[in-house]
Amino acid sequence: xxxxxxxxxxxxxxxxxxxxxxxxxxxxxxxxxxxxxxxxxxxxxxxxxxxxxxxxxxxxxxxxxxxxxxxxxxxxxxxxxxxxxxxxxxxxxxxxxxxxxxxxxxxxxxxxxxxxxxxxxxxxxxxxxxxxxxxxxxxxxxxxxxxxxxxxxxxxxxxxxxxxxxxxxxxxxxxxxxxxxxxxxxxxxxxxxxxxxxxxxxxxxxxxxxxxxxxxxxxxxxxxxxxxxxxxxxx
Amino acid sequence: xxxxxxxxxxxxxxxxxxxxxxxxxxxxxxxxxxxxxxxxxxxxxxxxxxxxxxxxxxxxxxxxxxxxxxxxxxxxxxxxxxxxxxxxxxxxxxxxxxxxxxxxxxxxxxxxxxxxxxxxxxxxxxxxxxxxxxxxxxxxxxxxxxxxxxxxxxxxxxxxxxxxxxxxxxxxxxxxxxxxxxxxxxxxxxxxxxxxxxxxxxxxxxxxxxxxxxxxxxxxxxxxxxxxxxxxxxxxxxxxxxxxxxxxxxxxxxxxxxxxxxxxxxxxxxxxxxxxxxxxxxxxxxxxxxxx
Numbered sequence: 246x247x248x249x250x251x252x253x254x255x256x257x258x259x260x261x262x263x264x265x266x267x268x269x270x271x272x273x274x275x276x277x278x279x280x281x282x283x284x285x286x287x288x289x290x291x292x293x294x295x296x297x298x299x300x301x302x303x304x305x306x307x308x309x310x311x312x313x314x315x316x317x318x319x320x321x322x323x324x325x326x327x328x329x330x331x332x333x334x335x336x337x338x339x340x341x342x343x344x345x346x347x348x349x350x351x352x353x354x355x356x357x358x359x360x361x362x363x364x365x366x367x368x369x370x371x372x373x374x375x376x377x378x379x380x381x382x383x384x385x386x387x388x389x390x391x392x393x394x395x396x397x398x399x400x401x402x403x404x405x406x407x408x409x410x411x412x413x414x415x416x417x418x419x420x421x422x423x424x425x426x427x428x429x430x431x432x433x434x435x436x437x438x439x440x441x442x443x444x445x446x447x448x449x450x451x452x453x454x455x456x457x458x459x460x461x462x463x464x465x466x467x468x469x470x471x472x473x474x475x476x477x478x479x480x
Numbered sequence: 481x482x483x484x485x486x487x488x489x490x491x492x493x494x495x496x497x498x499x500x501x502x503x504x505x506x507x508x509x510x511x512x513x514x515x516x517x518x519x520x521x522x523x524x525x526x527x528x529x530x531x532x533x534x535x536x537x538x539x540x541x542x543x544x545x546x547x548x549x550x551x552x553x554x555x556x557x558x559x560x561x562x563x564x565x566x567x568x569x570x571x572x573x574x575x576x577x578x579x580x581x582x583x584x585x586x587x588x589x590x591x592x593x594x595x596x597x598x599x600x601x602x603x604x605x606x607x608x609x610x611x612x613x614x615x616x617x618x619x620x621x622x623x624x625x626x627x628x629x630x631x632x633x634x635x636x637x638x639x640x641x642x643x644x645x646x647x648x649x650x651x652x653x654x655x656x657x658x659x660x661x662x663x664x665x666x667x668x669x670x671x672x673x674x675x676x677x678x679x680x681x682x683x684x685x686x687x688x689x690x691x692x693x694x695x696x697x698x699x700x701x702x703x704x705x706x707x708x709x710x711x712x713x714x715x716x717x718x719x720x721x722x723x724x725x726x727x728x729x730x731x732x733x734x735x736x737x738x739x740x741x742x743x744x745x746x747x748x749x750x751x752x753x754x755x756x757x758x759x760x761x762x763x764x765x766x767x768x769x770x771x772x
Contacts, residue, residue: 331656
């Protein structure tokens, strides 16, 4: 579904991504794990069109999307839930969800997807007219995900959905991520909580200082000594 | 009774400031730029209105609409040529460019047209005296006030209910997140300049009808005062610009009424200084919480 081939991404003179190659198949949950500053978020931003790669290819369903405008990429079916949620705090929950469907014109389809989002996140339905900035952290995460789903993506990029949330809430969010995946949306998940990410993922890539250093099935990686030492908290 | 008449004058003047201030505040909200050429868009609007009335023989509303269309286009051209290439430059570079654009418009206009003033014909709007409860009000003031109010209501509708309005609010809050929604940030910024400039153009026509005399440097002082009004209300906040403009107009009229009309302009800038000292984020501004 998505193929990233040897991309280099720079911030000015600093190279954040060094020749990264990865692949995501339809229906999978793939996770990128790695330390802070390894380049995981940069990779997501490059896929969603916020950053342009200097070299390399990004193919989505066989078509090149590298360096295309973000709006073109959203239209083709890739939605990005950015790190820190980035909801529009000055607007209502409802307006945030409407903005998620900004490029769509099929009113009936939008209505249908709104209902789906309310079903996944009943909390949002209760708070429809509330300013998004007044939501709790967990609700904001739900809103950011709901907003992204309103574009009816086939590939969903999730950046640190567990950040700053209480453990119980993290569990809920991850259950919902699995649910979204089961309804046919492919997921690329960036997560610092490697244990949790590997528990729901099919495959994983380990990112270190802008490079992929390891990849494989989530189960194998969970069992690997190297990963345990580096990312899963020792034994 | 005198006081009420002065208040009405103040509100009429204030609604002109408010219309100009809206453009300042909307543009600041979306690109964080004080567009110092905005007062000159107001001047161009006054002249377009004048020519549409005298040469094209249009009545008030068609002239107003034509002016708004022309100034909207003018605003977009300014943005595309002067500001868009500086989108990622420092804010001071953009600010200096804005001052340069302002001077270019003023003196370019004088170069091609001449500096002589013009006078709006007196019969554009009916000027009957209407007496309400012993207060005599010029029907022109009522027309002007109604026009401004209607324009502001339309603006509120556009900003809150339409797709382009929602895109504008999204981009001004977080441009990168807006891009992830599929919003075209460049087009949204252009639309903001178009709407703000159309309002300034309308203010130019209203100003011409109200004060009659227009000239190529007429945009400087009202432009600065509208900037004060925008800061007074809280720069970047649309209702703030409306209230700030009205307040400033009323304060100026009351100062004149009290016999200190020579102090009128000074008072506006004293207001600016006081606001910056005691309430730097303006009447409607909130101290924005740092994003985590």
